[in-house]
Amino acid sequence: MTNEIFNETLSETEVAVRDTLRRFAEDVMRPIGKELDTMSPDDVIARDSILWEAHRKFADLGVGTFAEDGSLDPVEAARLGALSSEMLGWGDSGLAISLGVSNMPITLAQMSGNPALIEKYTTDKVGCWAITEPNHGSDLVDFGGSETEGQDARRGDCFAKKDGDNIIIQGQKSSWVSNGTIAEMAALYCAYEDEGGVKGGGVFVVPLDVDGVTKGKPTNKVGQRPLNQGEIFFDDVVIPADHMIAGPDQYNAVLEMTLTGANGGMGSLFCGLARAALEHAVDYAKERVQGGKPIIQHQAVKSRLFEMFRKVEAARALNLRVVTRNAVNPSLELAIASKVTSTRTAMEVATEALSIYGGAGITKENPIEKLMRDASVSVIEDGENTLLGLIAADRL
Ligand SMILES: Cc1cc2nc3c(=O)[nH]c(=O)nc-3n(C[C@H](O)[C@H](O)[C@H](O)COP(=O)(O)OP(=O)(O)OC[C@H]3O[C@@H](n4cnc5c(N)ncnc54)[C@H](O)[C@@H]3O)c2cc1C
Numbered sequence: 294m295t296n297e298i299f300n301e302t303l304s305e306t307e308v309a310v311r312d313t314l315r316r317f318a319e320d321v322m323r324p325i326g327k328e329l330d331t332m333s334p335d336d337v338i339a340r341d342s343i344l345w346e347a348h349r350k351f352a353d354l355g356v357g358t359f360a361e362d363g364s365l366d367p368v369e370a371a372r373l374g375a376l377s378s379e380m381l382g383w384g385d386s387g388l389a390i391s392l393g394v395s396n397m398p399i400t401l402a403q404m405s406g407n408p409a410l411i412e413k414y415t416t417d418k419v420g421c422w423a424i425t426e427p428n429h430g431s432d433l434v435d436f437g438g439s440e441t442e443g444q445d446a447r448r449g450d451c452f453a454k455k456d457g458d459n460i461i462i463q464g465q466k467s468s469w470v471s472n473g474t475i476a477e478m479a480a481l482y483c484a485y486e487d488e489g490g491v492k493g494g495g496v497f498v499v500p501l502d503v504d505g506v507t508k509g510k511p512t513n514k515v516g517q518r519p520l521n522q523g524e525i526f527f528d529d530v531v532i533p534a535d536h537m538i539a540g541p542d543q544y545n546a547v548l549e550m551t552l553t554g555a556n557g558g559m560g561s562l563f564c565g566l567a568r569a570a571l572e573h574a575v576d577y578a579k580e581r582v583q584g585g586k587p588i589i590q591h592q593a594v595k596s597r598l599f600e601m602f603r604k605v606e607a608a609r610a611l612n613l614r615v616v617t618r619n620a621v622n623p624s625l626e627l628a629i630a631s632k633v634t635s636t637r638t639a640m641e642v643a644t645e646a647l648s649i650y651g652g653a654g655i656t657k658e659n660p661i662e663k664l665m666r667d668a669s670v671s672v673i674e675d676g677e678n679t680l681l682g683l684i685a686a687d688r689l
Pocket residue numbers: 394421422423424425426429430431432434440441466467469470471472517522670671673674675676677678679680683
């Protein structure tokens with residue numbers, strides 16, 4: 294790498310995590326991500342797929358537990374989280390999201406404080422976040438109804454209903470659910486009605502090995518191909534009532550917290566992708582000779598590389614400010630500012646890197662075209678950027 298991730302002074306723990314994750318990103322994520330990118334969506338999730346090697350080796354690292362032993366204060370934990378996500382995004386963004394989103398049901402179980410849920414939903418299972426629906430994408434992200442017609446516009450393809458000691462789930466989630474085709478547990482956000490007829494949103498931890506759950510086919514898509522995505526169908530699925538983490542009263546607050554964390558995390562992750570594209574472009578520009586000298590010595594190429602560098606460092610600085618501030622005083626609009634900045638930067642820098650590679654940029658031998666495809670997907674993920682901007686603007 295041409296530059297160190299996080300140039301500022303790092304603590305001993307941060308150095309240890311960075312070095313561990315850099316090795317993992319370089320030796321495991323990049324080669325596995327490159328191979329999965331060429332495979333069909335069905336082969337990506339096959340039993341003998343190398344996808345499982347990435348999941349297994351990541352679990353073996355045990356990095357997910359660094360911040361959870363109580364030894365770090367919230368700001369230190371947030372810095373470590375940003376550094377980790379950036380490093381994983383530098384490795385392979387699709388795989389990074391598959392590994393990261395897996396923990397969402399576990400986070401909900403821990404939020405519940407219920408020891409039975411905490412014991413049952415653990416890192417040995419693959420998880421997912423099932424919120425968007427075929428007819429409700431932006432509508433469900435826009436939880437406050439900034440741009441929608443109010444709550445009714447968001448009630449749709451998936452419902453949960455209280456029935457005595459149980460909750461019954463009926464309907465489906467969209468083909469965009471990350472890890473949807475392989476998940477064994479879901480963080481389910483959907484419409485809910487209690488026995489008294491009170492309607493609103495509900496948040497649930499749902500085991501996906503129960504009667505009535507089926508999965509769609511993995512989605513075939515342009516970028517982040519190592520990340521499988523697919524529908525989950527619920528046909529009168531019965532779960533115990535204690536699997537409900539939030540009801541109509543708390544739904545918006547929990548979703549706001551979820552989106553704030555997710556957008557901050559995406560901000561870190563796509564700084565990693567942008568940085569990878571910049572580094573490849575700098576390395577290539579030092580090697581490629583045209584006009585009798587390495588192209589980096591041509592002034593126009595130099596100034597294009599500087600623009601890329603400037604954007605990457607600005608995105609990283611904003612992200613670090615946002616996630617450390619949000620650790621003590623969360624702000625969704627700041628998290629959105631970081632997500633939008635990082636994903637736009639990733640797209641712009643990867644596109645310019647491809648151009649700096651010239652014809653070599655469009656070949657499958659070089660990493661740039663994949664980075665550009667991966668970045669193109671990021672501007673829609675966790676809320677399409679324009680819609681996210683509208684939600685943030687409404688809060689100014
Ligand atoms: C790679 C990837 C990973 C994802 N992972 C998950 C996941 O793990 N779980 C999950 O549940 N979902 C996931 N999603 C779904 C994602 O959250 C949605 O795709 C996104 O919210 C947009 O919804 P949509 O695709 O239905 O687009 P639509 O909502 O149909 O939007 C289409 C266009 O219309 C615009 N638009 C829509 N409504 C408005 C409005 N009211 N005002 C102005 N403009 C509007 C949007 O900005 C957009 O440009 C993922 C998506 C991607 C691409």
